[in-house]
Amino acid sequence: MVRTYDILVVCFGVAGKTLAAKMSQLGEKVALVAQDSKMYSGTSINFASNPTKTKIGAAEQNLGLPETKARKDGETTRSRE
Secondary structure (H helix, E strand, O other): OOOOOOEEEEOOOHHHHHHHHHHHHOOOOEEEEOOOOOOOOOOOOOOOHHHHHHHHHHHHOOOOHHHHHHHHHHHHHHHHO
């Protein structure tokens, strides 16, 4: 089966989801793809998505709030170095 789309968005980050939603609201047929089903976004130029990915990973591992915050803080600190 061949499917056709007006727009192909290659990114599952904030920008990709926002663009896909807006274009869909405007009546465009949109396909949104990512590298794999566990990929929440790409590498953000300003590291904005890394803390979110860190928190999602901690939730998937059932970590508590202190451990989750420590991981997020560590990721944020490393991204600023």
